[in-house]
Amino acid sequence: MKFRIITVILFCLLLCGCSYTEPDSRYTVTAMGFDRRDGKVTAVLRVIDATKGEQGGSPATFTLTASGKNLREASEKLSESLSKKPSFGHCGLLVFSENCDVEFLNDALSLCEENRISKRARITVCNNVLPLLSYEGLATAEDFVGIIDSAGKKYGVGQHSAFFEIETALLLGEDFALPRFSLSDKVSFSGLLTFEKGQPHRNLNLKEGAEYLKNGRDNL
Amino acid sequence: MGDILEHFTADIKENVRYIENLFEDDCILRKREFSFGGSSACLFYFDGMVNVELINESVLKPLGRVEKIDGKLTIADFTARTLFASEIKVTSLVKDGVSAMLYGDTLLLLENSRLAITVNSKGWRTRGISEPQNERVLEGPREGFDEAAMFNVAMIRRRLQTPDFACEMTRMGRATNTVVFICYLKSLVNRATLRELKKQLDNIDIDGVLDSNYLTEQITRGGALFRKVGSTERPDVVAARLLEGRVAVVVDTTPMVITLPYLFSENFQSDEDYYISPLLASAGRFMRMLCFVLSVSVSAIYLALTTHHFDFLPSEFALTVSVARSGVPFPSVFECLILTLIFEILRETGIRMPQNVGHALSIVGGLVVGQSAVEARLVSAPMLIAVAFSGICGLMVPRLSSAVFFLRFGTIIASAVFGLFGILCLSAMTLIHLLSVDSFGTDATSALRNPSAEGLKDVPVRVSWRKMFTRPPIQSRNVKRKK
Numbered sequence: 001m002k003f004r005i006i007t008v009i010l011f012c013l014l015l016c017g018c019s020y021t022e023p024d025s026r027y028t029v030t031a032m033g034f035d036r037r038d039g040k041v042t043a044v045l046r047v048i049d050a051t052k053g054e055q056g057g058s059p060a061t062f063t064l065t066a067s068g069k070n071l072r073e074a075s076e077k078l079s080e081s082l083s084k085k086p087s088f089g090h091c092g093l094l095v096f097s098e099n100c101d102v103e104f105l106n107d108a109l110s111l112c113e114e115n116r117i118s119k120r121a122r123i124t125v126c127n128n129v130l131p132l133l134s135y136e137g138l139a140t141a142e143d144f145v146g147i148i149d150s151a152g153k154k155y156g157v158g159q160h161s162a163f164f165e166i167e168t169a170l171l172l173g174e175d176f177a178l179p180r181f182s183l184s185d186k187v188s189f190s191g192l193l194t195f196e197k198g199q200p201h202r203n204l205n206l207k208e209g210a211e212y213l214k215n216g217r218d219n220l
Numbered sequence: 221m222g223d224i225l226e227h228f229t230a231d232i233k234e235n236v237r238y239i240e241n242l243f244e245d246d247c248i249l250r251k252r253e254f255s256f257g258g259s260s261a262c263l264f265y266f267d268g269m270v271n272v273e274l275i276n277e278s279v280l281k282p283l284g285r286v287e288k289i290d291g292k293l294t295i296a297d298f299t300a301r302t303l304f305a306s307e308i309k310v311t312s313l314v315k316d317g318v319s320a321m322l323y324g325d326t327l328l329l330l331e332n333s334r335l336a337i338t339v340n341s342k343g344w345r346t347r348g349i350s351e352p353q354n355e356r357v358l359e360g361p362r363e364g365f366d367e368a369a370m371f372n373v374a375m376i377r378r379r380l381q382t383p384d385f386a387c388e389m390t391r392m393g394r395a396t397n398t399v400v401f402i403c404y405l406k407s408l409v410n411r412a413t414l415r416e417l418k419k420q421l422d423n424i425d426i427d428g429v430l431d432s433n434y435l436t437e438q439i440t441r442g443g444a445l446f447r448k449v450g451s452t453e454r455p456d457v458v459a460a461r462l463l464e465g466r467v468a469v470v471v472d473t474t475p476m477v478i479t480l481p482y483l484f485s486e487n488f489q490s491d492e493d494y495y496i497s498p499l500l501a502s503a504g505r506f507m508r509m510l511c512f513v514l515s516v517s518v519s520a521i522y523l524a525l526t527t528h529h530f531d532f533l534p535s536e537f538a539l540t541v542s543v544a545r546s547g548v549p550f551p552s553v554f555e556c557l558i559l560t561l562i563f564e565i566l567r568e569t570g571i572r573m574p575q576n577v578g579h580a581l582s583i584v585g586g587l588v589v590g591q592s593a594v595e596a597r598l599v600s601a602p603m604l605i606a607v608a609f610s611g612i613c614g615l616m617v618p619r620l621s622s623a624v625f626f627l628r629f630g631t632i633i634a635s636a637v638f639g640l641f642g643i644l645c646l647s648a649m650t651l652i653h654l655l656s657v658d659s660f661g662t663d664a665t666s667a668l669r670n671p672s673a674e675g676l677k678d679v680p681v682r683v684s685w686r687k688m689f690t691r692p693p694i695q696s697r698n699v700k701r702k703k
Contacts, residue, residue, distance in 0.1 A: 008645065020636065022552055023526045024545040028538060050542030059543050089531020090538055116531065142535075 024051050026087045030061070031144070032117065033095035033129035034071065034108045042067045043074040044095075046133045047086065063134040071107050088115045093144050094123045094163060095132055098180070102170060102198040109167050121163040122148065125193045126181040135187050144187075148179050151189040175201075225314050232331045236262050239327070242318065254280065257289035260331045261299075269324040271343025278304040279326060279339055296335035299328065307340035322397060346371065352453035352475070354618070360495035364453045369472035372455070373401050376468065379459035380405065390421065392471075393429040399472040400429070403458075408465040408691075413481060413660045417467055432471040432478045440659075445623050445650075448659040450482040457491050464691045481659035483692060485667055485679040487619040488512070493682050502681035508616050509680070515614035515624050520631035520643050522606040523556050528639030544600040553636035555599050559607040560628060562589075567611065667692070 031046040045064045052060035066081055068074035079086070094112060096105065112121075122145050126132045169176040175196045180203060182190035194201040225238045236251070243249040248267045255261065263279060282304050289298050296310050311317055317336045321327045324342035352364035365372045373387055388402045400421070404414060420439040429435060432451060440448040452458060453475045458468045461479040469478040488508040493501040525533055526541050533541065548555060566585040570578040590608070593599045614624045627650060634642030657664040667679040674690045677683040691701050 019528050019639065020553075021527060021530070022545065023530060023538070023542045024548070026530060026542070028535075028542065030535075048539060048542075050539060051546035059539060087530050087538075090533075090535040092535065118531070 021085050025084055027082060027084045029086050029088050029091045031093035031095065031133055032088075032091050032112070033097075033133050034074075034100070034104070035097040035129040036100060036104060037097070040067050040069070041071050041074045042130070043071070043078045044129050044133045045078060045086070046093075047082075049084075063130070065130060071104075071111055075111055088112075088117045091117045092121050092142060094121050095129050095181075096123070096125050096178070097129050098125050098127050098193060098200060098203070100125070101200065102195060105166070105195075106170050109163070109170065112163070113167075117163070119162075119164040122179075123163055123166050124148070124179045124181055126183065128183060131183050132181055132187060135183075144181070147181075147187075147189045151179075173198075177204075180204075227312050228314055228317070228329070228334050228336050230332055230334050232260060232262060232329050232333075235329045235336070238314070239264055239318070239329070252280075254283070256283040257286040259289060259295060262329045263326050264321060264329070265326040265341065266321065266324070269344045270326060270341040274305075274341045274343060275326055275339070278306075278341070279328065294335075295330050295333045296337065299330060299337055303337070303339060305339040305341070309338045310335050311338065312336075319391075319397065323399065342370075344368075349375075355452065355454050355457075355491050357490075357492040357495065360492055361454070361456045363455055365455060365475040365477060367473050367475055369399050369401055369470045372470050372475070372477065373403065375455040376403060376458050376462070376470075379455060380462060384408075385462075392421065392424060392426070392435065394425075394427045396428040396430065396473075398429040400435070401470040403462060403468040403470060405462050405465070408463070409467060410465060410661070413662070414467055416660050417469070417480065421469075429471060431474045432469065432476045435469065435471065436478055445626060446484060446654060446657050446664065447487070447619065447622075448480070448482055448657065448664065450479040450486055451476045452479065452491070453477070454491055460494065481662035482664065483659070483662070483667065483679075484654060484657065484664040485692075487617060489682075498682050498684045505680060505682065511613040511616035512620055512624065515610050515617070516627045516631055517643060517647075518610040518613065519556055519560060519603075519606045519628065520635040521640070522603065523552055523632060524635035524639045524643060527552050527636065541600075541602050544602050547597040548600050549598070552603065553632065555603055556607060556632050556636075557629070559599060559604060560611070560632065563607055563611040564625065567615075 027045075027047040027049060029045055029047050033044040033046075035042040035044065043066050046061065047064060048059050048061050050059045064078060064081060066074050066077035068077055091112075094108070094117070096108065100108075124144060166176065166178070175194065177192040177194045179189060180191045180193045181187060191203060191205045193203055225235075228235050236253075240249075240251070246266075248269075250265050250267050251262060253260065253262045261283070263275070265275065282302050283299065286302060289295060293301070300308055300310055309316075309320065311320075312335050314336075317327045317338055320338035324340075324344055326339040326341045328337040328339060330336070346368045347366040349363050349366060351362040355364070363375065365375065377385060377387070382405075384405050384407050386404055386406050390400050390402070391397050392400050402414075402417065402421075417439065421435065424435065424438050426434065426438070436449045436451070437444075450461070452461075458477050458479060462468055466479050466481060469480075471478070488505050490501070490504055490508075493504065526545075530538060545552070550558070562585075566581065569585075570581050573581055586608075590604055594601045594604060610628065614621065614628070617624065627646075631643050631646055634646040636642075638645065655663075655665055655669065663669055667675045675692070677688055677690075678692055689701055
C-alpha cells in the first residue's frame with residue numbers, strides 16, 4: 001500500500017512538476033518586443049509588479065531590456081536580470097521592429113512558444129520597439145489592441161495580427177501584413193507592414209492600407 | 221453482595237433482602253411493604269421512573285380491598301387477576317424482574333410464592349414531541365422523535381397502520397441495558413440485510429449504548445468518509461424509508477433513529493423533497509450536488525490557479541489577485557488552510573452556542589474579524605471570499621459534512637503540491653472509493669453504476685408521484701411501488 005501511494009505521488013510530481021509560485025512573487029509580462037539593429041538583438045519586456053504601486057491604485061509597470069548577439073542570448077540575459085519569476089501567460093502583445101525578416105520572426109515566435117506566451121497575443125511592428133513598450137500612457141496589451149480594433153472598424157484593417165495566425169502564415173509560407181505603430185506624435189496605429197516572400201515588402205500608411213485590403217494586392 | 225439468586229424463593233424476606241442488597245447503594249430505589257388478604261407483599265420501583273398514581277390506583281388500591289384470597293388459585297394468579305394494570309407479567313426469574321424494574325416497571329414480591337409480578341408502570345418524563353432542530357421543513361409534518369424509544373416506535377406505527385409492520389426488541393450494553401427496536405415491513409424488507417444487521421448487533425459487546433451512533437460505528441465496516449447508515453429525527457422519514465424496504469433501528473434514550481441500507485444519493489435529498497413540487501425538489505437536489513462539488517473544490521482550485529496555473533487566469537483577475545496578495549506575510553497554502561480551519565471553528569462554535577449568541581458570533585467572526593484580517597493584510601480578500609464561499613456551499617449538504625471537511629483539506633494540500641492535476645487525482649481516488657462503498661449488501665452508488673430510467677427517478681431528480689412506479693434500487697423484495 002505504501003509503495004502504491006509513493007508511486008502515485010511520484011507520478012503526480014513527474015507530471016506536474018513543482019511549479020508552486022506565489023502570485024505576488026511573479027512579474028506579469030504584458031508585452032514583449034524584439035529589435036534587431038547593427039547586428040545586435042534587443043529583447044524588451046513590459047512587466048507589472050503587483051507588489052509595488054500606489055496603495056489602492058494601479059500596480060507599478062516598468063520596462064526591462066537586454067541585448068545579445070542573437071535572440072536566445074538576449075532572452076537569457078533578460079531572464080537573469082529579473083528578480084522574480086516572469087509569467088508570460090498574460091502577455092498580450094508582441095512587438096517587432098520594422099527590419100525583421102520572416103526568419104527572425106520565426107525564431108522569435110519559437111522562443112515565445114517555449115515561454116508559453118499566450119496564442120491570443122497580438123503581433124505588431126514599429127520603427128523602434130523600446131520607446132513603444134516604455135510609453136507610460138499604454139500599460140497593457142489591451143491598450144494597443146484597442147487602438148488596432150478602433151482603426152480596424154474605421155478602415156477595415158488590423159486583421160491577421162494574432163500570434164497563432166502569423167505562426168500559421170509563416171509555416172505555410174504565405175504573405176501577410178502586420179499592423180504598424182508610429183511614435184511620431186504619440187503612440188498610434190499608422191498602417192501596415194506587408195511581408196512577401198519572406199521579407200518585409202513595403203510600409204503602407206493608413207489610407208493605403210485600407211485601399212490594399214479593400215482591393216487586394218493585385219489591384220494595388 | 222452474596223450469592224447470585226437466579227429464581228425467586230418462597231421466602232419473601234429472602235427475596236426482599238436480595239433486591240435490597242442488589243441496589244444497596246441506589247438511593248432512588250423505593251420499597252413498599254404491605255399486606256392483603258392476610259398475606260404480606262412488597263413492591264419495589266425506582267423513583268422518577270414510574271407513575272406513582274398508577275401504582276396506587278392499579279396495585280395498592282385493588283389489593284387493599286382484598287379481604288380473603290381465593291384458595292383455588294395460587295397467590296400469584298390471584299394477585300395478577302386482582303390488579304387493574306393494563307400489562308402485568310408473572311416471572312420466576314430474578315433477572316427478568318430486575319430488568320423490568322430497571323425499565324420503569326414495578327416489581328411485586330409475594331409471600332409464599334416463587335413467582336413475582338411485574339406491573340407496567342412506566343412514567344418517566346420525556347421531552348415530548350417537538351420539531352427537530354436539525355431537520356426543519358417549511359412544508360410537511362413537524363413531529364420529531366424524543367428520547368423514549370417506545371414512543372418513537374409508536375410514532376412510526378401511527379404512520380404505518382398495517383400488520384406488515386414488524387418491531388423486534390433487543391437489549392444492548394452490559395451496563396446500560398439499552399432497549400433497541402428493529403423495525404421493518406415484512407413484505408418489503410431484504411431478509412439478507414436484516415440477517416446481516418442482527419448478526420452485527422449480536423456481535424457487539426460493549427458496556428454502554430447511550431446513542432444510536434454507538435451502534436452505527438460498530439455495525440459498519442471500512443472507511444468513514446461517506447456514511448453507510450442513515451439517521452433521522454423524523455418519524456415521517458423513517459416511515460418513508462421503511463416503505464422503501466429499509467430497516468430502522470430505534471435506540472432508547474436518543475431521538476436519532478438509524479435506517480439502512482443508505483444510498484449516497486440520500487445525502488442530497490431533503491426531508492422536504494417529497495412535500496413540495498417535484499420541479500422545486502429537483503432544483504434543490506441539483507443545487508446540493510453542485511454545492512458539494514464546489515465546497516470541496518473552490519478554495520483548492522483557486523489556490524491551484526493562483527500558485528501553479530497563474531497563466532490560466534484572465535489578465536485582469538490575475539492582476540487583482542496579485543495586488544491583493546501583496547503584503548500578505550503567509551504563503552497562499554498556509555493562508556488557505558488557516559482560513560478554512562477558522563471557518564470550521566466558527567461553524568462549530570455557532571452550532572454549539574445558543575441561537576442568539578450564535579448570531580452575534582457569526583457577525584463578529586464573519587464580518588468584523590474577516591474585514592479586520594483583510595485590512596491588516598493578514599489575509600487576501602480573494603482568498604477569504606473563496607474559502608467563505610466554499611464553506612457556505614458545504615452548509616448546503618449537512619449529511620456530507622464530515623466528508624466535505626476531510627476532502628476540503630485534502631484537495632487544498634493536493635492542489636498546493638500538484639496543482640489542478642493533484643485535485644483531479646484526488647477526485648479520481650475519491651470517486652473510486654465512493655464506488656466501492658457498500659451499505660449492508662447494497663451498493664451506495666447503485667443508481668449510478670447500473671443506471672435505469674426507473675432507478676433514476678428519485679436520484680438526481682424527484683419525479684412526480686404519478687410517475688414513481690418503483691422503489692429505489694436497494695434490493696427490496698417488492699420493487700413495485702404502485703401499479
